[in-house]
Amino acid sequence: MNPNLERILSEASRVAQGAIQQAMAAASQRHEGGGGAPMLQLLAAAPKNPANPANAMNSLNNPAFQNSMAEATRLMRSGNLQAATAAIQAALGGAALPASVDDDLNIIDVEAHEVGRAAPAPQKPAQTVKPGPSGQFISGSHTEGAAGTREYKLYIPPASFAEPLPLVVMLHGCTQNPDDFAAGTKMNEAALQRGFYVLYPAQTQHANSSRCWNWFKHNHQKRGRGEPALLAGMTRDVMSRYNIDPQRVYVAGLSAGGAMAAILGDAYPDLFAAVGVHSGLPTGSATNVQTALGVMQTGAAPGARTAASPPTIVFHGDKDATVNPANGEHVVAASAGASRPEQKRARSPNGRDYTQRIYKQxxxxxxxxxxxxxxxxxxxxxxxxxGSYTDGAGPDASEEMLRFFLANTLPAKH
Known part of the structure; x- marks a missing residue:
């Protein structure tokens, strides 16, 4: 038997005994070359009641089981670990290999691939983060009718700032939470120094098993519907409670959060003065899990620019194996239109080279x-x-986004 398949089959028996997390972590680690990178979060796709170990071991000699596991091996090698998990599920349950990943998996932003010198990420998001010697980091929640309820964390700068201040909404990636995202982006520290509020909405496992924002579902992509409506309502609620300048409200996010930030910018250009998308995807690039997996791998078609599209800054690693870097290009295209860029290449103080393109009207x-x-x-x-999923060697995305944001304001409302 092929040695790789032997190892996968051995791990499948461990899955049957209730060890799916360790098994899939090992499979993911082999796919990544054993570099100690954070593993894929696959428990949402695991069988809720693991198969009987004896039955699972007996199934190892079943040709259909072996075919399914061989297909799982192929999928792992190609990097499609979600589909590989579905194949293992089907094999252990005695079902036929699914033709596609089921829509209930909801693991479309796996946050699993760290490339090059990316900092090692903790297996679990940080549970606490200190906002600094001044200011407060408080918890709250917001309900927006049928769109539901979400909790949030809010950084409030020191009382010494008397004038209305900007607000930056930060949308975490899959498996993350507000504390973890605040720690990784260092946005609270920047807010203390510059004087602005930071709102961190929290996705729930009930809404998405991996706590991804549902950017890939058609009912969460428009103004007044689903998560965009909830997040816009939460933003307005916070604005009404604190001394926030309505002309200087911004939104940014990582990965699934970046994709949702792009959606919010397009859906609410009267609320958000500028948008930051890190390792994300353009608005409307997918309408279900299957199309999401496709555009993550190959890149989406360029989004359509509207007259109201807000200014947008995009960061994307060119070795991103989770979300194809072409998606970042397409996010920019939706905002830049026919503008021709000015380009420069430089090296960040921390060591990584980067290419910056600036689009002007x-x-x-x-x-x-x-x-x-x-x-x-x-x-x-x-x-x-x-924090998790950070690369300390690159240019400071938080600082560059803030520079870009604060250069853009909405017109005053009369």
Missing amino acids: ADGRVVAEHWAVHGAGHAWSGGSAQ
């Missing part, structure tokens, strides 16, 4: 920036190893 106004971070994977550039 005829009047000189910057409408988009694209930062391709060379050698970086699926991780927040310039982030702290205190």
Whole structure:
């Protein structure tokens, strides 16, 4: 028997005995070359009641089982670990190999591939983060009718800032939470120094088993519907409670959070003055799990620019094996339109090279920036190893996004 298949079959028996997390971690680690990178979060796809170990061992000699496991091996080698998990599920349950990943998997932003010198990420998101010597980091929740309820964390800067201040909404990636995302992006520290509020909405496992924002579902992509409506409502609620400047409200996110940030910018250009998308995808690039997996692997078609599209800054590692870097190009294209870029290549103080492209309108106004971070994977550039999915060697995405954001304001409402 093929040695790789032998190892997979051995791990499948462990799955049958209730060890799916360790088994899939080992399979993912082999796929990555054993470099100690964070493993794929696959428990949502695991059987809720593991198969009887004896039955599972007897099934090892079943030709259909062996075919399914061989297909799982192929899928793992190709990097499609979600489909590999579905294949193992089907084999252990005695079902036929599914033709496609079921829509209930909801693991479409796996946050698994760290490339090059990306900082090692903790297996579990950080549970606490200190906002600094001043200011507060508080918890809250918001309900938006049928769209549901979500909790959030809010950084409130020191009381010494008397004037209305900007607000930055930060949308975490899959498997992350607000504390973890705040630690990794260092956004609270920047808020303390510059003086602005930071809102971190929290996705729930009930809404998505891996806590991904549902950017890939058609009912979560439009104004007034689903998660965009809930997040916009949460933002307005926080604005009504604190001394926030309505002309300087911004949204940014990582991966699934970046994709949802792009959606919010397009759906609510009257609320968000600018958008930051890190390792994300363009609005409307997928409408279900199957199309999401496709565009993550190959890149989506360019999004359509509207007259109201807000200025957008994009960061993307050019070695991202989770979300194809072409998606970042397409996010920029949706905001830049026909603008021709100015381009420069440089090296960040922490070591990574990057290429920055700046898109300006005829009047000189910057409408988009694209930062391709060379050698970086699926991780927040310039982030702290205190949070997950960060690459400390890259240019500081948080600082560059803030610079871009604060150069853009909405017109005053009369």
